[in-house]
Amino acid sequence: MVNDGNNDYHIHYEMTERNKKIKKQKVVIVILLIVVLFMLILILKSLIGLIFKTQEYKAQVLAVQEWEKTEIARKEEEERIRQSRIPKLTQEGKDNMANIYTSETKRAFLTFDDGPSTVTPTILDTLKQENIKASFFVLGSRVDALPETVKRIYEEGHYIANHGYSHSYSAIYSSPQSVLDEFNQCNESVKKAIGVPEYNSHLFRFPGGFPGGPYVAIKTQARELLTQNEILYVDWNALSGDAETTKPTVEFEMKRIQETVGSKNSVVILMHDAQAKKATADALPQIISWLKQNGYEFKNFYDIIK
Numbered sequence: 001m002v003n004d005g006n007n008d009y010h011i012h013y014e015m016t017e018r019n020k021k022i023k024k025q026k027v028v029i030v031i032l033l034i035v036v037l038f039m040l041i042l043i044l045k046s047l048i049g050l051i052f053k054t055q056e057y058k059a060q061v062l063a064v065q066e067w068e069k070t071e072i073a074r075k076e077e078e079e080r081i082r083q084s085r086i087p088k089l090t091q092e093g094k095d096n097m098a099n100i101y102t103s104e105t106k107r108a109f110l111t112f113d114d115g116p117s118t119v120t121p122t123i124l125d126t127l128k129q130e131n132i133k134a135s136f137f138v139l140g141s142r143v144d145a146l147p148e149t150v151k152r153i154y155e156e157g158h159y160i161a162n163h164g165y166s167h168s169y170s171a172i173y174s175s176p177q178s179v180l181d182e183f184n185q186c187n188e189s190v191k192k193a194i195g196v197p198e199y200n201s202h203l204f205r206f207p208g209g210f211p212g213g214p215y216v217a218i219k220t221q222a223r224e225l226l227t228q229n230e231i232l233y234v235d236w237n238a239l240s241g242d243a244e245t246t247k248p249t250v251e252f253e254m255k256r257i258q259e260t261v262g263s264k265n266s267v268v269i270l271m272h273d274a275q276a277k278k279a280t281a282d283a284l285p286q287i288i289s290w291l292k293q294n295g296y297e298f299k300n301f302y303d304i305i306k
């Protein structure tokens with residue numbers, strides 16, 4: 001009986017111990033489960049974070065790529081415009097210039113010599129308002145005096161051609177080489193003013209014009225020298241008469257325009273944007289209006305020297 005009692009006690013004791021063990025194991029399992037769950041949550045959180053970061057990174061890469069593309073396109077467009085403003089003389093351009101005074105349709109080249117001066121900005125304002133591109137035969141000495149004005153002429157799409165450096169007949173016509181030297185000297189001033197080292201207008205206008213005068217022999221030889229150096233020259237076949245009198249008026253210039261344009265189809269109109277030619281700037285809106293009424297389309301030398 002005693003033994004039985006002992007046995008019961010032992011059995012009871014063993015069961016309690018087992019239960020305790022099981023309970024302990026359960027606690028350990030629960031703790032382990034909690035730890036595992038916690039770690040899983042951590043891993044999941046880092047995974048989600050990583051996905052977001054990857055997406056963010058991808059978006060950033062895309063944005064940078066997009067910006068680079070836009071930047072490349074912008075630079076290409078800038079270069080295209082820059083190149084289009086650098087005259088390139090081809091055979092087609094030479095042929096077009098040889099036929100400058102013939103055209104199927106009515107066209108007018110507005111040309112301004114002897115500038116720039118303080119009159120030039122008024123002319124530029126009118127041209128901008130009318131959306132007309134003209135051509136300026138600048139003097140190197142004036143370019144050096146007003147480089148900012150020359151830059152404006154260039155940036156507004158007008159053709160910058162060459163009228164030599166000094167406009168002193170005795171200097172420029174001292175020899176054919178002097179003519180070429182003055183062309184180059186003026187071209188250097190233009191390059192500096194507009195900031196385009198490869199600029200060459202390929203287009204000269206002889207001070208006083210090519211034909212006639214006391215320097216005709218030098219001019220004729222100079223023309224050969226210019227041609228050898230890929231430089232064309234152009235005179236005019238119509239004018240505003242602003243160099244025919246010391247005090248031109250708007251009325252006088254209008255009259256001369258109408259007389260000299262007459263019934264010509266293709267007109268290269270000589271005008272001046274020198275200091276004393278304020279009347280030309282004043283007459284310009286009327287000159288443009290009259291040419292428009294008579295069916296003329298406005299051109300500059302970019303349209304044909306190409």
Ligand SMILES: [Zn+2]
Binds near residue numbers: 208
């Ligand atoms: Zn001149």
